[in-house]
Amino acid sequence: MRAVLLLRYSIMLCAFLMLPVTTLVAAPLTGAALDEILPKFIHVGFSTCILSDIDPRDAHAAMELWTRELSQAMGIKVSPQTVIFKNTSDMLVALKRGELSIVSLTAIDYLKIRKDIGLIPSVVAPTNVGKGRNFLLIARRDSGIGAVADLRGKTINLPAAIKQEVSHIWLDVLLMREGKRDRSSFFRQVKEYNSPTQAIMAVFFRQADAAIVSRGALETSNALNPQIGSQLLVVSESQSMIGDFSCIPTTVNQRFRESIEYAALHLHEKPKGKQIFTLFHIEKVVPFQPFYLDGTVELLRERDRLLAKLGKRR
Numbered sequence: 001m002r003a004v005l006l007l008r009y010s011i012m013l014c015a016f017l018m019l020p021v022t023t024l025v026a027a028p029l030t031g032a033a034l035d036e037i038l039p040k041f042i043h044v045g046f047s048t049c050i051l052s053d054i055d056p057r058d059a060h061a062a063m064e065l066w067t068r069e070l071s072q073a074m075g076i077k078v079s080p081q082t083v084i085f086k087n088t089s090d091m092l093v094a095l096k097r098g099e100l101s102i103v104s105l106t107a108i109d110y111l112k113i114r115k116d117i118g119l120i121p122s123v124v125a126p127t128n129v130g131k132g133r134n135f136l137l138i139a140r141r142d143s144g145i146g147a148v149a150d151l152r153g154k155t156i157n158l159p160a161a162i163k164q165e166v167s168h169i170w171l172d173v174l175l176m177r178e179g180k181r182d183r184s185s186f187f188r189q190v191k192e193y194n195s196p197t198q199a200i201m202a203v204f205f206r207q208a209d210a211a212i213v214s215r216g217a218l219e220t221s222n223a224l225n226p227q228i229g230s231q232l233l234v235v236s237e238s239q240s241m242i243g244d245f246s247c248i249p250t251t252v253n254q255r256f257r258e259s260i261e262y263a264a265l266h267l268h269e270k271p272k273g274k275q276i277f278t279l280f281h282i283e284k285v286v287p288f289q290p291f292y293l294d295g296t297v298e299l300l301r302e303r304d305r306l307l308a309k310l311g312k313r314r
Helices: 002-015 031-037 056-074 088-096 107-113 165-177 196-204 215-224 226-231 254-269 271-279 290-309
Strands: 043-047 081-085 102-105 119-124 134-140 155-159 189-193 210-214 232-240 245-249
Touching (some): 043 088, 081 088, 088 102, 088 107, 134 215, 155 165, 165 210, 196 215, 210 215, 215 226, 232 290
Parallel strands (some): 043 081, 155 189, 155 210
C-alpha cells in the first residue's frame, strides 16, 4: 500500500520521462539531437513532506523499478536517481549546486525557496488544484458551533502538520482574526489525523467537536453517506490551497524542459500512459498556472499582517 502511495506522488515526475524525449511539435529527438540536450544526470527530488507516511526504503525501491522502465523507454544511458529531502534547506542546497533535474514539493516549501533559486512550476495533478482543495472547518449541526469563537474549550482534529502545513496556518489565521494568539490555550485538545475520513467520522460520531478537512474529502464522504451532509455543517471555508506540484530548475536546458513537459502532458493519450494513470487514480497532469498559488500566497500575507498586529512576529 505504501508503495502505491509513493507511486501516486511520483507518477507526475516519472511521466516526464516515460516517453521518448519529444519536442513541442511531437517529433522525437534521437542521436546527436538527443545527446545535445540531455543532462549528464537526471536526479529527481522529493520533499519528505509529500512522502511523510512512506518508508524511505520503500520509496527508493519503487523508484529503482521506475528507473529501469525509464531507461528502456527513453533509449538512453542516463538513468534517473531519486533523492528524498528531509527538509527544505537540504533541497535548496542541492538545487543551488545544480544537482537536481526535477523536484516535487509542497506550495509552502516552494514559496519558502523561490526567491533563493530559479524554479519553474511545471505540472500538477488536477486533484491538487481547484475547489476540492479548499479547506473546511466542520462541526455537527446540533453542536451549537456556528463560528470559530464557539470552539473555545472544544476538541479539533487537523491534518498532519508535516503533510498539510498550510491547514495549520489557516487555523492560526482563523484564531488570530478573533484576536487569539495561542491555539493550545484556546482548544481543549488538538489532534492530528492520518486520513480525512477518520476526521470526518470522528465529528459525525461526536468523538471530536470539529475538524479541518478538504472540500474534496467531505464531498466524497457525502456521496458515500448522505447522512454526513445532513448532520455536518461548514463553519468556515478557505480559498483553494494548491497541493504539491512539480518544478524544473531554470538551470535545466530549455529544450529538454519543454520536451519532458510535452511528454508529461500527453502521456494520458498513450495506452500505456493511460493504464498507469488509471492504476494510480490520476487522470492526467495539467500545466501549472500561476493563479493556483493565489490562495496560499494571500493566506501567508494575512498571517503576517495579523502577527504584526498582535505583536507576535515569526
